[in-house]
Amino acid sequence: MLLPLKMCEYCDEQTFSEVMVKEMRNGLYHIDLHLNPPDEEIGIFREIIQLPGSHSDRSYKIIYNDECYFYRDCNAAFMLTVEEMPSISGSEMSTVNSSLIDDQEKSQTKSQKFGETSFLSEDLEAKPVQVWIKTNYEKAASSKSLMLPMVKYGSNKWRMEVTNPRDPDNRYYSIYPCSITILIDLGTPVRERNVIMMSDGLAEMFYNQHLCDVHFDFKDSQTVGAHVVILSAGSPVFSAMFRSEFLKSKTKKVTITDIDIEVFRQLLIYLYTGSAPKLAEENMTQLLFEAADKYNIDNLKTECTDALLKRVNLDNAIRLLVWSHIHSVAKLKEATLKFLAANSLRIFSQPEWMDLIKNYPELCLLATQHMSKLLNKTNKTANNYYDYLF
Incomplete structure (x- = not known):
């Protein structure tokens, strides 16, 4: 039963501790909302999320509210509300559209301009928006939550009342x-849907190892099969590798000695599906970046970099700085330098800092320069404030 939300005089509104949004395919968005530790999470969490990618003009307000249930009785539950916000203004949209048209016209033939095709109106017609929710709990006994459709009310709002499971220990x-997953499906155009179906078929061929015309051999006699045309389309290195001489050979095998089989498998899955399921795992991201760099798969390198940027902390900042320097990941290198500068007092006490001084003096100099710039900026602000007072 849907109950009206009410405010609690004891609880302050707050934002989620972490929000991750990813466009799985055109129009399908995966949103992870992480809550604070259990002893701090009673209350209202509110966040406005701007969608990335193909629907960047849309934003959604998400409200998690459990304080009205917590203070009502012991049947602990929460209400989640998802509300679509007004789109960006017409002037902003016209700028986006003109840029899009310019990019599209460059890739169209002279006889077929963007906007002149008969299928465009069908692809851009309004699709019904669907929203699902899945609750994620740390307790193993409660980890099998299902993705459930939220209840729509009005023209642009969805709600779901969720009863939390009982603690098996008490x-x-x-x-x-500990977190909530939301899926928002804005609908898939006909052409996009056909591409997805074709992609699913190709991925199924890989998973079933069906009709593979090239095999990669690893240590311990492990082998992974693939399809030359798929790999050649996704990687210029594979394309160069599979020349006519290779195709004429009888074995059609490639021995891989410098990449672990599971890392290589994730690389292949990405070429077939556009995503690597284990990309964000801590022991996978850097290795997968190195494999993507070897085979010149730029989109995968970008996704790995974005995952690493979210992971910079006191324990790994120096190691990530060295790694990003060795592999020329400029975005991550700059981010780690700024992080080290902002946490210099705690970084100086780490053994890794002494190793950085000994083994990478040029990086140590860069880090010190960033610290100096930040310190000068702080001192300047303090001096101005002092002058203001006196």
Whole structure:
């Protein structure tokens, strides 16, 4: 039963501790909302999320509210509300559209300009928006939550009331979710849907190892099959590798000695599907970047870099700085330098800092320069404030 949301005089509104948004394919968005630790999460969490990618003009307000249930009775539950916000202004949209048209016209033939095709109106027609929710709990017994459709009310709002499961260790207490996953499907155009279906078919051929015309051999006699045309389309290095001489050979095998089989498998899955399921795993991201760099798969390198940017902390900042320098990842290198500068007092006490001084003096100099710039900026602000007072 849907209940009206009410405010609690004891609880302040707050934002989610972490929000991750990814466009899985054109119009399908995967949103992960992480809550604070359980002893701090009672109350209202509110966040406005701007969608990236193909629907960057859309934003959604998401409200998590469990305080009205917490103070009402012991049946711990929460209400989640998703509301679509007004689109960006017409002037902003016209700028986006003109840029899009310019880019599209460059790739069209002279006889077929953007906007002159008969299928465009069908592709851009309004599609019904669907929203799903899945709650994620730390307790293993409660980890099998299903993705459930939210209830729509009005023209642009969705709600779902969720009852939290009981703690298996204490039946008088409920478990609060550590995170919530939301899927927003804005509809898939006909052409895009056909591409997805074709992609799914190709991926199925890879997973079933069906009709593979090239095989990659690894240590311990492990082998992974693939398809020359798929790999050649996604990687110029593979394309150069599979020349006519290779295709004429009888074995059609490639021995891989410098990449682990699971990393290589994730690379192949990306070429077939556009995503690597294990990309964000801590022991996978850097290795997958190095493999993508070897085979010149730029989109995968970008996704790996974005995943690493979210992971910079005191424990790994120096190691990521060295790694990004060795592999020429400029964006990550700059981010780690800024992080080190902002946390210089805590970084100086780490053994890794002494190793950086000994083994990479040029990086140590760069880090020190960033620290100096930040310190000068801070001192300047302090001096101006002092002058203002006196």
